[in-house]
Amino acid sequence: MTDHTTLRQEIEAEQRHLDRVYTRLAQLRRSAELAEKDGYQLARVGNFGALVERDAMVFHAARRRHTLDAEHEGLVFGRLDLRSGQVLHIGRLGVRGEHAEPLVIDWRAPAAAAFYQATAADPRNVVRRRVISSTGERVTRIEDDLLDPAAAPDGMRVVGDGALLATLSRTTGRGMRDIVATIQREQDEAIRSPAGGVTMVSGGPGTGKTAVALHRAAYLLYSDRNRFAGGGVLVVGPSAVFVEYIASVLPSLGENAATLQSLGSMFDGVTASRTDPAAVAAIKGSLRMRQVLERAARDQVPDAPGELRLLYRGELLRLTAAELETIRTRALPPGARRNEVRRAGFDGIFHALWSQVQRLRVGRLPDQRTFEDEIAERSEFRDFLRAWWPRLHPRHVLAWLARPERLRRYTAGLLSNAEFRLLADAYRTMGTDRFSVGDVAMLDELDNLLGRPAQPARRKRDPYQLIGGVREVTTYADRQRASRAGRDGERPSDYREYAHVVVDESQDVSPMQWRMLGRRGRLASWTVVGDPAQTAWTGDPAELSRARNKALGRRPRHEFTLSTNYRNSAEIFAVAARAIREVFPDLPLPVAVRSTGVQPVELTVPAADLPEAVREATTKLLAEVEGTVGVIAPVPRLAEIVDWLATTTDPRLQVVDTMQAKGMEYDGVVLVAPAQIRADSAAGGRTLYVALSRATQRLTTIDEM
Ligand SMILES: Nc1ncnc2c1ncn2[C@@H]1O[C@H](COP(=O)(O)OP(=O)(O)OP(=O)(O)O)[C@@H](O)[C@H]1O
Numbered sequence: 001m002t003d004h005t006t007l008r009q010e011i012e013a014e015q016r017h018l019d020r021v022y023t024r025l026a027q028l029r030r031s032a033e034l035a036e037k038d039g040y041q042l043a044r045v046g047n048f049g050a051l052v053e054r055d056a057m058v059f060h061a062a063r064r065r066h067t068l069d070a071e072h073e074g075l076v077f078g079r080l081d082l083r084s085g086q087v088l089h090i091g092r093l094g095v096r097g098e099h100a101e102p103l104v105i106d107w108r109a110p111a112a113a114a115f116y117q118a119t120a121a122d123p124r125n126v127v128r129r130r131v132i133s134s135t136g137e138r139v140t141r142i143e144d145d146l147l148d149p150a151a152a153p154d155g156m157r158v159v160g161d162g163a164l165l166a167t168l169s170r171t172t173g174r175g176m177r178d179i180v181a182t183i184q185r186e187q188d189e190a191i192r193s194p195a196g197g198v199t200m201v202s203g204g205p206g207t208g209k210t211a212v213a214l215h216r217a218a219y220l221l222y223s224d225r226n227r228f229a230g231g232g233v234l235v236v237g238p239s240a241v242f243v244e245y246i247a248s249v250l251p252s253l254g255e256n257a258a259t260l261q262s263l264g265s266m267f268d269g270v271t272a273s274r275t276d277p278a279a280v281a282a283i284k285g286s287l288r289m290r291q292v293l294e295r296a297a298r299d300q301v302p303d304a305p306g307e308l309r310l311l312y313r314g315e316l317l318r319l320t321a322a323e324l325e326t327i328r329t330r331a332l333p334p335g336a337r338r339n340e341v342r343r344a345g346f347d348g349i350f351h352a353l354w355s356q357v358q359r360l361r362v363g364r365l366p367d368q369r370t371f372e373d374e375i376a377e378r379s380e381f382r383d384f385l386r387a388w389w390p391r392l393h394p395r396h397v398l399a400w401l402a403r404p405e406r407l408r409r410y411t412a413g414l415l416s417n418a419e420f421r422l423l424a425d426a427y428r429t430m431g432t433d434r435f436s437v438g439d440v441a442m443l444d445e446l447d448n449l450l451g452r453p454a455q456p457a458r459r460k461r462d463p464y465q466l467i468g469g470v471r472e473v474t475t476y477a478d479r480q481r482a483s484r485a486g487r488d489g490e491r492p493s494d495y496r497e498y499a500h501v502v503v504d505e506s507q508d509v510s511p512m513q514w515r516m517l518g519r520r521g522r523l524a525s526w527t528v529v530g531d532p533a534q535t536a537w538t539g540d541p542a543e544l545s546r547a548r549n550k551a552l553g554r555r556p557r558h559e560f561t562l563s564t565n566y567r568n569s570a571e572i573f574a575v576a577a578r579a580i581r582e583v584f585p586d587l588p589l590p591v592a593v594r595s596t597g598v599q600p601v602e603l604t605v606p607a608a609d610l611p612e613a614v615r616e617a618t619t620k621l622l623a624e625v626e627g628t629v630g631v632i633a634p635v636p637r638l639a640e641i642v643d644w645l646a647t648t649t650d651p652r653l654q655v656v657d658t659m660q661a662k663g664m665e666y667d668g669v670v671l672v673a674p675a676q677i678r679a680d681s682a683a684g685g686r687t688l689y690v691a692l693s694r695a696t697q698r699l700t701t702i703d704e705m
Contacts, residue, residue: 075104089103108223142160144160196556232499233259237262268494270440283539315360337450398446407420511547514544536681569595
C-alpha cells in the first residue's frame with residue numbers, strides 16, 4: 001500500500017502537468033478559431049487563388065478546432081519514465097508546447113508503443129509506467145508498474161496496485177468503452193501489426209478481440225491517414241444491437257472516418273435484424289445459393305405477357321411466346337446481367353418485328369429507323385416492353401423464391417428435398433419487407449447478378465453555390481459537409497473501395513456473407529477477429545473456409561491469439577467453460593483474471609413459473625449491479641420473453657436473443673432456458689457458451705422442469 005501523502009504528492013504533480021496541457025489546448029483552440037476566421041477574410045480578396053487557399057485554411061483550422069473541441073475525458077492517461085531520465089506523457093491526442101516540445105504523445109505514435117509493450121522481462125528502456133485516471137480535468141488516481149527497479153533513480157515513487165484490475169472492476173455502460181489506457185502487450189502487437197495484408201486475431205470470450213479490432217482501426221487511421229481515411233474503413237459487426245454497442249468507441253478514440261455496419265444492413269435500403277433458425281441460416285448462407293440465385297436471375301418475370309400483338313398499317317404483327325423466349329435468351333447470354341442488357345432484348349424485338357413487316361410486304365414501308373421510331377411512339381408497345389423485360393430490383397427476384405414451383409426449379413439438383421422444404425417454409429411466411437439477416441447477402445448477390453442499368457452521366461452535386469461565377473461556400477456547415485463527402489464518411493451507398501475492412505465476430509460470417517464482404521474489400525487490407533468455438537454456423541466448414549479464403553485473397557496473413565479473458569469473473573467463466581468442454585473437451589481456454597467471490601445462480605423452475613422467475617431474477621440483478629443487465633432468450637422465444645418484461649422500464653435492461661447477444665457484454669445476465677438453447681441446433685452447445693460468457697459480475701440461469 002502506498003501512504004497517503006506520497007499518493008497525494010504524486011497526484012498533484014500529475015495535476016500540474018495536466019493543467020499545463022489544458023492551458024495549451026485552450027491557446028491552440030483560440031488560434032485555430034482565428035485561423036478559421038482569417039480564412040474567411042481571405043475570401044474578400046475575391047480572386048480564385050485566394051478562395052482555394054481560404055478553403056484549405058478553413059478546412060484545416062476547422063478540423064483542428066473540432067478535434068480540440070471533442071470531449072477529452074482522460075485526455076492524458078499515461079506516463080513513461082525512461083532510463084535516460086526523459087518523461088513522456090501519453091494521451092488520446094498529440095499536443096506540443098509553445099516551443100514545439102511534446103506535452104502529450106498520441107497513443108498511436110511510435111514513441112508511445114513502449115507504454116503498451118514494455119514488461120518487467122523486457123522493459124524497453126522504461127523504468128516506470130504510470131496509468132493516470134482523471135474525471136474531467138481532475139486527476140483522480142495513479143497506478144504504477146516498476147518495470148526496471150535496478151534503473152530506478154533515487155526517490156522514484158511507485159504508487160497504486162494495478163491499473164488493469166482497477167479498470168476491469170468498473171461498471172458496464174450501454175456502450176463499449178475504449179481500453180486505450182490499459183491495452184495489454186499481446187493486444188498491442190495485434191493493434192500495431194502491419195497495415196497491409198490480413199491481420200487475424202483469435203481468442204476466447206472476453207479476450208478483447210473487439211477492443212483490439214476497433215483500436216486497430218483508430219491506429220491505422222492515425223498511421224496513414226491519407227490512405228485509410230481517403231479510402232475509408234469499413235467495420236462490420238454481427239447485429240444492429242452490437243453495432244450500437246460499439247458505435248461510441250471510435251469517436252472516443254478520436255476517429256470518425258470509419259463506417260460501421262451490421263451484416264443485416266449492408267445492402268442499401270434494407271435493415272434486417274431477424275435471424276433464421278440455424279438450419280435455414282445454413283442453407284441461405286451456403287454457396288449453393290449462388291447457383292440458385294443465378295437461375296432465378298435469368299428466369300422470366302412471373303406475369304410477363306404471353307405474346308406480342310401489334311397492328312401496324314393494317315397488318316397484325318405477332319411474336320409468339322416461344323419467339324419471345326428465344327429473343328430473350330439470345331439477349332441474355334450466360335454471365336450477362338439482365339438489367340444491363342435490356343437494350344439488347346429490345347433490339348431483338350425491333351429486329352424481329354422489322355423482319356416480319358418485310359415478310360408481310362406492308363405497303364409504303366419506311367426505312368428501318370423510321371419504322372422503329374414509329375412503333376416506339378406507341379404507348380401499348382412501350383408498356384409491353386416494360387412488362388416483358390422490366391428493370392428488376394433484387395428484392396423482386398428474392399420474392400420469387402416464395403413461389404414453391406419456382407423455388408423447386410431453382411433448387412433442383414442443388415438442395416435436398418428436406419432443404420427445399422425448410423427453405424420453402426421460411427419463404428412462405430416472408431413478406432417482401434421482412435428480410436432476415438441471411439437474406440441480405442442474397443440481395444447483394446442478386447444485385448451483382450442483375451447489374452444496374454447504365455445511367456446517363458449525372459453531374460456531381462455541387463456542394464458549393466455559384467455566385468458571380470465563383471464557387472462560394474455559404475456556411476461553415478456546407479464547407480464541413482463538402483470536405484467530408486468522399487473523404488471521411490458520406491460515401492455512395494454502394495461504395496466498394498474501402499481501404500480497410502474490419503470483420504468482428506467473423507466466426508459467424510457465412511460463405512454467402514463472405515462474398516458480400518469480399519465485394520467491398522477488393523482493394524482493402526483486412527482485420528478479421530473471431531473465435532471458432534463461438535460459431536453458430538452449422539453448414540459445411542470446408543465451404544466456409546473456402547469462401548473466407550476467396551474474400552481475403554492471397555494477401556499475407558499475420559496471426560495473433562489472445563489468451564486472457566478480461567470480461568467475466570473467474571466464477572462466471574468457469575460455468576461457460578464447463579459448457580464448451582462438453583463440445584470441445586481439449587479446447588485451450590483463456591484465463592479469467594478477476595475473481596468476485598460471487599457464484600453464478602443456477603435455477604430450475606416449473607414451466608408455468610418461468611415468467612415470474614425471469615421477472616424476479618431480473619429485478620434482483622438490476623438492484624445488485626450498477627450497470628447494465630441483459631436478459632438472453634432462445635431465438636424462437638424472444639418476443640414472448642420481451643412481453644414478460646414489458647413492465648420493467650429500467651433503461652439499463654436489454655432483452656436480446658442468443659444471436660443478438662454475440663459480442664455483447666452486461667454486468668448482470670439472466671439466461672433463460674439454457675437447455676433449450678443447447679438443444680436448439682447442432683451449434684447449440686457453442687451458442688450456449690456465447691450466452692454464458694456475456695456477464696462481468698452476476699449470472700443467473702433459469703431452466704424449466
Ligand atoms: N486491456 C484491457 N484493459 C481493460 N479492459 C479490457 C482490456 N481488454 C479487454 N477489455 C475489456 O474486456 C471486455 C471484453 O472485450 P471484448 O468485447 O473486446 O472481447 P471479445 O474478445 O471481443 O469477446 P467475445 O468474443 O466474447 O465477443 C470489454 O469490456 C473490454 O473493454
